[in-house]
Amino acid sequence: MKRIIIAAMFAAIGAGCAGAQPVPASRLATDAQIDAAQAAPVEGFAKEGRWNEPFAPFTIAGNLHYVGTATVSAFLITTPDGHVLIDGVLAQSVPQIIGNIKALGFDIADVKYLLNTHAHIDHAGGLAGLQRASGAQMLASAADKPFLEAGAIDHGPSQGMRFPPVRVDRLIGDGDVIALGGAALTAHLTPGHSPGCTSWSLPVKAADGTQRQAFLHCSATVAGQSLVPEAYPGMVAAFRGTFAKVKGIRADIFLANHDNFFALADKRRRQIAGDANAFVNPDELQGFNSRMEAQFEGDLKQQAAKR
Numbered sequence: 001m002k003r004i005i006i007a008a009m010f011a012a013i014g015a016g017c018a019g020a021q022p023v024p025a026s027r028l029a030t031d032a033q034i035d036a037a038q039a040a041p042v043e044g045f046a047k048e049g050r051w052n053e054p055f056a057p058f059t060i061a062g063n064l065h066y067v068g069t070a071t072v073s074a075f076l077i078t079t080p081d082g083h084v085l086i087d088g089v090l091a092q093s094v095p096q097i098i099g100n101i102k103a104l105g106f107d108i109a110d111v112k113y114l115l116n117t118h119a120h121i122d123h124a125g126g127l128a129g130l131q132r133a134s135g136a137q138m139l140a141s142a143a144d145k146p147f148l149e150a151g152a153i154d155h156g157p158s159q160g161m162r163f164p165p166v167r168v169d170r171l172i173g174d175g176d177v178i179a180l181g182g183a184a185l186t187a188h189l190t191p192g193h194s195p196g197c198t199s200w201s202l203p204v205k206a207a208d209g210t211q212r213q214a215f216l217h218c219s220a221t222v223a224g225q226s227l228v229p230e231a232y233p234g235m236v237a238a239f240r241g242t243f244a245k246v247k248g249i250r251a252d253i254f255l256a257n258h259d260n261f262f263a264l265a266d267k268r269r270r271q272i273a274g275d276a277n278a279f280v281n282p283d284e285l286q287g288f289n290s291r292m293e294a295q296f297e298g299d300l301k302q303q304a305a306k307r
């Protein structure tokens with residue numbers, strides 16, 4: 001497994017040029033673009049899906065926190081050396097996410113790395129606004145980078161839906177580790193739902209002090225995309241490769257980027273009621289993977305039959 005210890009690299013760079021002011025890289029979205037997107041009404045299936053409806057932030061386990069909306073996830077991993085934020089929800093969700101981070105006692109300005117599961121508007125729309133607020137480095141897969149930087153994807157369920165483009169500072173590959181302040185997040189390329197769909201895993205300390213492995217799945221739904229013909233080259237093989245790969249991954253805490261995939265509200269209710277391990281279920285990742293695989297093969301068969 002490749003390992004990149006990014007935090008250590010930055011520490012070394014910093015030590016080499018003491019006193020020098022870091023030059024901020026230019027943003028891709030203008031202030032006016034970000035402000036307009038934040039102020040725009042939430043319409044269409046974003047409204048129907050309650051993508052911007054508030055949800056009280058909370059700690060899932062250890063230093064892993066939920067700071068997303070009622071139906072679209074954003075995860076914050078906190079460390080003494082700064083934080084990591086995964087996903088940006090919609091452009092309109094940025095003030096909410098920043099407020100959620102604050103409500104948990106943390107500061108958006110301390111977020112060092114922004115990560116993304118995939119470049120669809122409901123997970124990438126807020127990234128430019130969050131990058132502006134934090135000055136964080138955006139890390140993304142090579143395959144989804146062009147869509148993040150274009151502020152739109154050219155296929156799939158959010159095709160043509162524009163969001164403020166976000167500057168990608170660094171590419172991440174399969175097995176890369178983002179290390180910061182004692183936290184270590186591993187990237188798992190799980191293409192299919194998007195060409196560069198990236199899942200993340202990290203060890204966290206559960207309430208009872210035991211070490212648990214959390215896995216945040218990028219998504220593996222077909223989401224109405226064309227498999228026959230493929231919406232992008234290699235799509236069918238990408239999905240199948242992801243299902244096979246996930247079969248080899250073990251996780252105690254399964255997380256996903258929409259609430260219904262991991263029963264967010266139900267687990268949070270149980271957690272509030274006193275079940276400190278409400279988010280712990282070692283069977284959930286494999287159950288999800290099997291369901292997604294069956295759905296995918298069913299969709300593929302149906303689409304092929306219609307041709």
Ligand SMILES: [Zn+2]
Nearest residue numbers: 118120193219
């Ligand atoms: Zn998506």
